Amino acid sequence: MSKRVIIPLGPQHPALKEPESFTLYLEGERVAASNVTLGYNHRGIEKACEERSYIQCLYLLERVCGICSHSHTTAFITAAEEVAQLEIPKRAKYIRTLIGELERVHSHLLWVGVAAHEIGFDTLFMYSWRDREVVMDILAMLTGNRVQYSINTLGGVRRDVSDSQKEEILKAIDILEERTKYYIDVVTTETTMMGRLKNVGGLTHEIATKLNALGPLARASGVDRDIRRDDPYLVYDEIPFNVITNDGCDVFGRVVVRALELIESYRIIRYVVKNMPDGDLTVKAPRKLPANEATVRYEAPRGEDLHYVRGNGTEKPERVKLRAPTMANLASISYMLDGGYLADVPIVIAAIDPCFSCTDRAISIKQIDSGREGTLEWNNLRTYSIEWYKNHGFDAHKIKLSR
Amino acid sequence: MLLSLLYIFIFPGILFLSVYGLALEYLDRKLYARFQNRVGPPWFQPFADFMKLMGKEGIIPTHADKTMFKVLPSFAVAAVSVVILYLPIWGTNSLYSFDGDLIVVLYLLTIPTITFFIAGWSSNSLYATIGAVRTITQLFAYEVPLFMSLLGPAILANSWSVSGIAAFYSNNPLMALANIPGFIVAIIAIQGKLERSPFDIPDAETEIVAGPFTEYSGRFLAFFRMAIDIEMIVVASLVAAVFLPFWSTSIGLGIVIYLVKTVFIVFILALIRALMARIRIEQMVNFCWKFLAPLAILQILIDIIIKVLL
Numbered sequence: 001m002s003k004r005v006i007i008p009l010g011p012q013h014p015a016l017k018e019p020e021s022f023t024l025y026l027e028g029e030r031v032a033a034s035n036v037t038l039g040y041n042h043r044g045i046e047k048a049c050e051e052r053s054y055i056q057c058l059y060l061l062e063r064v065c066g067i068c069s070h071s072h073t074t075a076f077i078t079a080a081e082e083v084a085q086l087e088i089p090k091r092a093k094y095i096r097t098l099i100g101e102l103e104r105v106h107s108h109l110l111w112v113g114v115a116a117h118e119i120g121f122d123t124l125f126m127y128s129w130r131d132r133e134v135v136m137d138i139l140a141m142l143t144g145n146r147v148q149y150s151i152n153t154l155g156g157v158r159r160d161v162s163d164s165q166k167e168e169i170l171k172a173i174d175i176l177e178e179r180t181k182y183y184i185d186v187v188t189t190e191t192t193m194m195g196r197l198k199n200v201g202g203l204t205h206e207i208a209t210k211l212n213a214l215g216p217l218a219r220a221s222g223v224d225r226d227i228r229r230d231d232p233y234l235v236y237d238e239i240p241f242n243v244i245t246n247d248g249c250d251v252f253g254r255v256v257v258r259a260l261e262l263i264e265s266y267r268i269i270r271y272v273v274k275n276m277p278d279g280d281l282t283v284k285a286p287r288k289l290p291a292n293e294a295t296v297r298y299e300a301p302r303g304e305d306l307h308y309v310r311g312n313g314t315e316k317p318e319r320v321k322l323r324a325p326t327m328a329n330l331a332s333i334s335y336m337l338d339g340g341y342l343a344d345v346p347i348v349i350a351a352i353d354p355c356f357s358c359t360d361r362a363i364s365i366k367q368i369d370s371g372r373e374g375t376l377e378w379n380n381l382r383t384y385s386i387e388w389y390k391n392h393g394f395d396a397h398k399i400k401l402s403r
Numbered sequence: 404m405l406l407s408l409l410y411i412f413i414f415p416g417i418l419f420l421s422v423y424g425l426a427l428e429y430l431d432r433k434l435y436a437r438f439q440n441r442v443g444p445p446w447f448q449p450f451a452d453f454m455k456l457m458g459k460e461g462i463i464p465t466h467a468d469k470t471m472f473k474v475l476p477s478f479a480v481a482a483v484s485v486v487i488l489y490l491p492i493w494g495t496n497s498l499y500s501f502d503g504d505l506i507v508v509l510y511l512l513t514i515p516t517i518t519f520f521i522a523g524w525s526s527n528s529l530y531a532t533i534g535a536v537r538t539i540t541q542l543f544a545y546e547v548p549l550f551m552s553l554l555g556p557a558i559l560a561n562s563w564s565v566s567g568i569a570a571f572y573s574n575n576p577l578m579a580l581a582n583i584p585g586f587i588v589a590i591i592a593i594q595g596k597l598e599r600s601p602f603d604i605p606d607a608e609t610e611i612v613a614g615p616f617t618e619y620s621g622r623f624l625a626f627f628r629m630a631i632d633i634e635m636i637v638v639a640s641l642v643a644a645v646f647l648p649f650w651s652t653s654i655g656l657g658i659v660i661y662l663v664k665t666v667f668i669v670f671i672l673a674l675i676r677a678l679m680a681r682i683r684i685e686q687m688v689n690f691c692w693k694f695l696a697p698l699a700i701l702q703i704l705i706d707i708i709i710k711v712l713l
Contacts, residue, residue: 007529015609026533029684118609120600120681126439192601192680342533343683346609 004032007342011040015118015346018356022333022349026342034337036330042360047378049320054080054154054289057317062148065324065358067110070096070103071300072322072358073152075307078233080154082294083311084286090235091279092156097234098169098272099142099151101265105176106135107301108258108265111353112183115255118346119196124186131179138172141165156282166273177266184259197252201336201348204249211331215303216261217352219245220253227299238275241268251344251351288315300325302353324358415492417484424632425449430666431635431673438677449632453625461621468525475522476619476626482514483630486637491569491644493657500566505557508565508641509550515630516542516596519605522627523615534614537684538598538605544691545595545602551699552588556645559706565644572648579648581709585702586646588695590668593638594675595687597631601679602687639668 005026011019019040025033045064049057061076062069074096081088109132116124136146143149143159151157161169187193203213208221218225226243228236244260246253289311298305303325312318329352336348365374376384389396410416428449436443463472489504491497497504516538523535557563559578560571572579595602606614613619616627643664651657682690 005529005533007533014612116680120603120607120609121679122600123439123677124680126441130440190680192682195682195686196680341683341685343604343607343610343681 003027009345015349016356017114018354020354020356022337022345024337024342024345029342031337031340031342031345034334036334038330038356039360041357043357046320046322049317051316053287053315054317057320058152058154059150061320061322062150064322065355066147067107067355068103068300068302068305068358069148070099070151071298071305072307072324073150074100074234075296075298075300075305076309076320076322077152077154078298079294079296079307079309080289080311080317081285082296083292083309084154084289085292086155086283086285088156088283089280090277091160092281093234094272094276095157095159095161095281096152097236097239098161098269098276099139099149100234101268101272102135102139102142102169103149104265104301105262105269106132106139107353108262109135109176109180111258111301111350112255114353115251115347115350116193118350119193121193124183124193128183131176134172134175138169141168153282153285155285156280158281160281161273161276166276169269169273173266173269177263180259180262180266184256187255187259194252196344196347197255198248198250200251200344201340201351202250203332203336205247207335208249208332211335212328213303213332214325214328215300215353216254216257217303217329217332219243220257221249222247225304227297227304231297233296233298235272239268239271241271251347254351288313289317302326302355303329324355326352326355326359327361329354330359410488410498415487415498420484420487420633420636421629424629424636425453427635427639427665427669428632431669431676434670434673435677438674453629456620456625456628457622459621461623462618464526464528464618466527467618468527471521471525472618473623475518475525476623476630479515479518479630480626480633482511482518483633483637486511487640489565490637490640491566491650492640492661493654494652495566495569495573495650497564497566500564502567503563505553505563505565505568508637509553512596512634512638512641513542513546515634518630519615519627522619523605523617526615526618528618530611530613530617531615533611534605534617537611538615540684541595541598541602541604541687544688545592545695548588548691548695548699549592549596551696552585552592552702553641553645555585555699555702555706556582558703559710561710565641569644569648569650572645573650576648578709579646581705582646582702584698584705586642588699588702589642589646590671590675591695592691593642594672595691596638597635597672599672600676601682603681604684604687607681635669635672636665639665639672642668 007024007026009022009024010016011021021037023035024031045060048060052060058073058077061072064072109128113125113128116128139149140146142161142165143151151159203221205222208218208223213221213223222245224243224245229243241264244257244264246257248256291311291313293310295308305325306323308321309317310319333349333352337345340348365376386396412418429444429446433443463469486508488498489500489508520535520539523531523538556568559581560568562568562571598605606616616624619627647664649660649664651660
């Protein structure tokens with residue numbers, strides 16, 4: 001038994017796009033044990049939502065995640081509309097679905113690039129990100145923005161889709177479908193990629209169910225679970241589509257699932273564009289929402305996104321709670337890393353398509369000298385920060401604001 | 404005496420090597436970028452990188468072995484630069500040739516890899532140590548196939564000097580056709596020697612940051628990068644001299660042919676780099692011993708059979 005070497009992968013590491021700490025206990029090149037530590041990027045968005053009106057919350061929640069911004073706002077606004085018992089127009093539902101699927105396309109294409117980069121295949125990374133620009137342009141054309149679409153509003157959507165835009169979408173989807181088929185061909189035939197992806201990061205069906213894996217991660221372990229079909233929201237009950245599963249139980253299976261999901265997304269987008277009904281974009285929504293609560297599940301590109309909203313009769317929500325998909329999938333990471341190679345750690349982590357900033361629940365304070373760990377309450381943290389600034393010569397209480 | 408100094412310092416010595424090394428690095432990066440549908444760097448980018456690194460502060464970690472940390476980059480540059488003296492540039496004659504210089508060349512080409520290992524080891528950092536161990540593991544994988552692939556042509560040419568081999572194949576160009584398996588082995592092995600994708604395992608950036616060079620900065624890093632650039636020229640020249648039998652007696656045309664040959668090899672190297680994902684260290688060792696080594700042995704057998712038949 002060789003001596004164990006402890007490798008810190010993160011919070012700052014080239015393999016990670018966001019701060020997160022993975023402590024790896026290595027025996028040679030193999031990972032004997034691993035430890036995942038959350039809490040480098042907590043932003044207190046849930047708390048901040050309680051201070052804002054529903055419309056303001058929408059713009060704040062859009063910033064939860066840069067990739068699935070539409071998922072979070074749609075989940076939240078659907079919950080808020082349930083609280084208010086609003087029925088939004090059909091056309092608005094179709095437009096929300098359209099943006100949601102375009103977002104899935106751009107998220108999965110981004111993921112293909114990231115995964116390729118993690119295994120050192122930068123050519124595929126560059127190609128897939130170049131083609132991702134096609135869908136980004138479509139999103140920018142439809143909403144005015146590449147990332148933060150801001151298309152949802154309480155009671156509907158803010159922008160319409162014109163006929164010429166529909167044609168542009170269909171044209172772009174044709175290009176993307178052709179490119180995606182090419183990438184599927186590359187990934188399933190290229191020897192070095194197969195060597196790096198097959199039998200890596202194994203997660204069996206039983207373990208995936210037990211650890212409550214979600215989204216493409218679970219579907220690649222043969223867990224047939226998709227909120228779009230199981231608990232339809234928006235117009236998914238009208239749209240014909242298949243839920244992609246794969247029994248590979250490894251990273252390769254996750255690549256295949258995401259790639260085939262892209263093809264399904266193109267089908268959904270074509271259907272939505274062709275069958276979009278006429279009608280209003282919004283219904284009139286009240287400013288104050290009744291005392292009521294709602295939970296909404298939404299199939300974000302990374303898995304199930306859960307939003308809980310409780311109103312209290314005012315224009316601000318009393319409680320907003322969100323559970324991003326990465327939170328559920330993190331439990332699987334430690335299991336998948338154990339026993340694998342150090343070289344596979346980045347791709348195994350990337351295979352869940354992690355979004356750590358969305359996930360962070362709390363900040364854990366670790367004192368390096370004493371090694372003590374703990375959390376601070378909001379009030380204590382506030383007192384601590386005021387004291388800290390006082391000790392450093394800055395007293396906020398002494399500032400006089402000129403009127 | 405003056406001519407020797409000219410050879411050592413100007414051409415084909417250190418000045419030519421550094422300029423041509425940066426040029427080949429540019430070519431490699433530009434080709435890599437074009438294969439990836441990117442624009443790529445302007446022609447002076449490697450030079451600008453080098454000058455910028457030279458001007459930066461070189462930080463030496465507290466726990467590192469300070470003498471080794473400083474000496475190793477220069478040592479690597481010196482070792483690879485000496486190799487060019489034994490390789491033919493124009494014509495088939497190298498500057499200082501003796502029987503057995505093929506062994507010396509291979510020995511000198513091993514030194515930079517060893518310095519990378521010691522550099523990583525003496526940095527005393529986790530990532531650098533893992534990178535160092537990977538460097539040395541990889542050395543054991545590609546070095547034997549590389550040696551054996553060069554052994555075959557040497558047996559056929561009945562010479563242990565690079566100039567002798569080059570002279571033999573320039574007189575019998577058709578004989579070089581027998582060495583195609585060895586050429587393939589050599590190209591793949593030098594891809595491993597230069598630590599480029601798919602064998603960029605020692606400095607896999609998403610796994611162990613920059614491998615052995617994680618703690619390096621400033622002019623120390625600049626010298627290491629220069630050593631890698633020069634290493635690329637010398638291995639390309641070595642492979643060109645042994646496997647590509649095109650020569651000219653006039654100096655001017657000879658140099659042009661030499662440049663074309665090295666650019667051709669760099670083109671192949673850039674193509675391989677763009678086409679493949681990085682493999683794992685144990686896959687690399689398996690591949691080198693299960694496929695490259697038998698192919699190299701086949702090359703030796705082919706050459707022995709041809710020699711017996713003639």
